[in-house]
Every structure is written in C-alpha cells, then in structure tokens.
Amino acid sequence: MAEPFELIGFRYSVYTRIVRIALIETGTDASYLEVDPFSDSPALERFTPLGLVPVLRHGDFTLTETAAILRYLARVTGTDRLMPRDPRALARMEQVMGVADTSLYWPLVRQVFSHGFFAPQMGEPYDPEQVTAGLEAGRNGLRLLDGIAEEGLVLRGDAMTLADLHLAPMIDYFTRVAAGAEMLASHPALSAWWSGMAGSPLLLASEPFPDVPRP
Numbered sequence: 001m002a003e004p005f006e007l008i009g010f011r012y013s014v015y016t017r018i019v020r021i022a023l024i025e026t027g028t029d030a031s032y033l034e035v036d037p038f039s040d041s042p043a044l045e046r047f048t049p050l051g052l053v054p055v056l057r058h059g060d061f062t063l064t065e066t067a068a069i070l071r072y073l074a075r076v077t078g079t080d081r082l083m084p085r086d087p088r089a090l091a092r093m094e095q096v097m098g099v100a101d102t103s104l105y106w107p108l109v110r111q112v113f114s115h116g117f118f119a120p121q122m123g124e125p126y127d128p129e130q131v132t133a134g135l136e137a138g139r140n141g142l143r144l145l146d147g148i149a150e151e152g153l154v155l156r157g158d159a160m161t162l163a164d165l166h167l168a169p170m171i172d173y174f175t176r177v178a179a180g181a182e183m184l185a186s187h188p189a190l191s192a193w194w195s196g197m198a199g200s201p202l203l204l205a206s207e208p209f210p211d212v213p214r215p
C-alpha cells in the first residue's frame, strides 16, 4: 500500500498554503493537522524542534522547509514538469524560491500583510509603520523578480514550475494591502505574471479568507 501523506500546518500560514497548492498541483492526497505555530509550538515539537509550519510526513519520513517539501513532492509524484530540464531555467526556479524566502517573506508577508491586513482584520494590535518599512525592505527583491519574469525562463504563465507555487501565495498576501498592490503594479513583468496567477484554481481552492473581500 502506498504510504500516506500528512500535512501539518496553519490555515493562515503562507508557507502552509504553498505546500497545499503543491499537493493539489501534484495530485497528492494528504490528511491535514492544524497547529498554530504562534500559540501552540509545543504541539509541533514531536515533528520539528524549530516550531515552524509546514511539516510534511510521508509514511515515517518527516520533512520541513517548504522548498525541500516542494522538490520532494515533485520528485516522488513524478510531476517532472514542475522542475525545468534546462539548467538555466532550473537555476532561475531555485533563485526565485531562495529570493522569496530570504528577501520577500519577511517584508511582504510579516510586515506589509500582517500589519496592513491580518492584524486589523483579526482585531489584533498592529503598527502601520511596519507596512511602510516592509514596502521599503521588499523593494529590491521585487525588482530582481521583475527582471527574472521579463527574461522569461520561469514565471512565464504558460509553464508552471515550483517557483510559481512558491511565490504566488506571498504575492497574494502582499497585494491584499492597497500599497502592496500599487507597488507590484510598478513592476510590469511581475504584474503580468501575477495577473495570470491571481484567479487560478490553485489559489481559489486554498483561499485562507473566503469571507473577506480583496481590496
């Protein structure tokens, strides 16, 4: 019998959503365990000492780090089309995933989205200066990705790779804040990519705020 998959995640976590859409795109059925890493990190300790979601389990194999999980899913399901064969396209895919992690997640998601959308929505305290700081801190990463989208090896719209899956939920959250949507609009190639991704069934099926209209 095939070994079962289990995703341990949190409904509002952007990284959990990346794995969710990768599960859909690779046609992988997985059970789901909800754990809020911000309030219940002891529950995560039996899976990871880092206290972060997502965690993917496949039988007795436990994996963390979203980029590693995506590559594993692509390989183990034989969804080779998500990892380009061309060495330069593959390198660009890896680059986009790395830039998203190191230069976009914190400013776009934890600063702009968390303080400009999530906390106000949840009635939690927030700091509007974090939105301004995040917009500034995310500027160079967005400029870099705009150049990559313009080059066209990945983020093409016609051939999805792991880079699309990794980036889309972050841009989705970022553009729920009007100032984020405005900043994205000043990057023409990245905006063109995003306008093709924005209403995709993958994102609709994994929508974390189904009852809240987008700005």
Ligand SMILES: N[C@@H](CCC(=O)N[C@@H](CS)C(=O)NCC(=O)O)C(=O)O
Pocket: 012, 013, 014, 015, 016, 037, 038, 051, 052, 053, 054, 064, 065, 066, 067, 101
């Ligand atoms: N490098 C990790 C990052 C995961 C991550 O930062 N997850 C967030 C939720 S989106 C988390 O669990 N945060 C809990 C915390 O910061 O305490 C990955 O790629 O999976």
